[in-house]
Amino acid sequence: MRIKLIIISFIIISCKSGNDFTIDGTIDADDGSKVYILQADQNNQPFVKDSTVIKNSKFEFSGQAATPEISYFQVEGVNGYVLSIIEAGKINAEIYTDNLTTSLVTGTRSNNDFNKYRDETKSLVENINNLASDQQQAIFNNNIELASKLRKDISRNEQEIMLYEWDFIINNEDSYMSALLLEVFMVENKVNKDSIIEVYNTFSNRIKISNVGKNIADLLRQYEDPINVGELAPDFxxxxxxxxxxxxxxxxxxxxxxxxxxxxxxxxxxxxxxxxxxxxxxxxxxxxxxxxxxxxxxxxxxxxxxxxxxxxxxxxxxxxxxxxxxxxxxxxxxxxxxxxxxxxxxxxxxxxxxxxxxxxxxxxxxxx
CATH class of the missing domain: 3.40.30.10 (Glutaredoxin)
Structure with a gap:
């Protein structure tokens, strides 16, 4: 009988995988309102993955996440979303419905890395937005000299962000944020294929098998020789x-x-x-x-x-x-x-x- 109990206990413990996650949240919303977790389907359209009811200005979720997944919190009756990366571990969320941009999601590696990235690039992103607006106005006014100068200023800020992002990627091989950034590097043609492969190979397995990790691998497999100068452009x-x-x-x-x-x-x-x-x-x-x-x-x-x-x-x-x-x-x-x-x-x-x-x-x- 003792052996049977030990076996049953072992089975129960084994069923609790390392993929479990919990989300403990606080929110300034009415009790009884709902909080939703939204994710994107294969056509990049949002769908409700889960929902819960607010009690005593708090909400909770739990489940399993074999790989990290970009998700969004949406509060019933409130416009906008709060980004979160659902992954194994304990996630803490502070939702402020009067200003969702001040909300904070912490607790796991990828969420903490996202916050770090956002905070450390915030001033550069704001500079680029302001410069881009000024450049558009300069072009509208046909001030080509000023527009050219502003384009160079934008490029300098973009280069600074790119260097920061590349350092982030190579120093955080177990972060979903690194995979997201590496995918952007591919999409925006920022680095060559060999550099992408070298960095991708350093990623942990949980990052490689995530949806973004798989997409990077698929894009690498699909690389072909480009159309070169002097060739006839394919008709379409x-x-x-x-x-x-x-x-x-x-x-x-x-x-x-x-x-x-x-x-x-x-x-x-x-x-x-x-x-x-x-x-x-x-x-x-x-x-x-x-x-x-x-x-x-x-x-x-x-x-x-x-x-x-x-x-x-x-x-x-x-x-x-x-x-x-x-x-x-x-x-x-x-x-x-x-x-x-x-x-x-x-x-x-x-x-x-x-x-x-x-x-x-x-x-x-x-x-x-």
Whole structure:
């Protein structure tokens, strides 16, 4: 009988895996209101993963998380969300409904790392936002000299953030934050493939098998040789903004810029005012721009076009990284662009700012 009890106790203890998590939260909301945990499905649409009722200004969750998962707390009747990384361990949440941005989620490695990252990059991010706003105003006022100076200031701040992020990644191989940042490095084409592989291989197994870790591995497997300068750009037909279909070869200008971008891509959005200025200056001389969006929804795509006042041709399959045109051009990070001559041959890639304008001007003068 004693042996049987020992075996039963062992089974019970074994059922409690190292994947258990608890969330203890405090909140300034009415008792009886609900707190929801939201996560994203395969189409990046939010769904309710769990919910609980507030009692005595407190709430609790518990469950299992084999790998870390980006999640959001939503409070019934309150607009906005509080980001959290659900992972094994004890998580503490302080939710302030009058100002959700001051809420704090702590207790586990990845949540603590997220707070550290946010706090240590806050001033740089604010600087970039202010500079980007000033740059857009300078471009609107046709003050190209000031806009160019502000672009350089933005680049310096971005470079400082990038160096901080890279140090963070290589020094925190067991943090979900490192995987999230490394994925951004891939998406925004900040480092080469070999560097990505070297860092990825140092990640702990729980990070490698997380959804982001798996996505990084999948992107690494899909790397292909890029389309080079001097090659004929692959022709394509894709859905346009008005619901029709547009074919590249039927819409070539004297010079054509194929711009791969998305509403969610911050560097793309920062560069858009410069492209608008360039298009207005050279469109009548033969410059064509075709924007290929990697957005997921038409609403986000249309809103970004409207907000940024982008007057050129736009196409998208609304299929994120699976967009057929993006795959055809081996796009694994954005922004990326290809500058074509009137016959569709690639004459330059991934130019921005003054370098792009000088190349466009030179190409148009040759094709006069």
């Amino acid at each position: 037909t894709a859905p346009s903004l008005d619901g029709g279909n547009l074919t590249l070869s039927e819409n070539l200008g004297k010079v054509t810029l194929i711009d791969f971008w998305a509403a969610w891509c911050r560097p793309c959005r920062i560069e858009n005012p410069n492209l608008v200025r360039l298009y207005k200056k050279y469109n009548s001389s033969g410059l064509q721009i075709i924007g290929v969006s990697l957005d997921r929804t038409k609403e986000q795509w249309e809103k970004a076009i409207s907000d940024d006042n982008l007057p050129w041709i736009h196409v998208s399959n609304l299929d994120f990284w699976n967009d057929p045109v993006a795959r055809m051009y081996s796009i694994r990070a954005i922004p990326q662009s290809f500058l074509l001559d009137e016959n569709g041959y690639v004459i330059a890639k991934n130019l921005r700012g003054l370098s792009l304008e000088q190349t466009v001007e030179s190409a148009l003068s040759i094709n006069k």
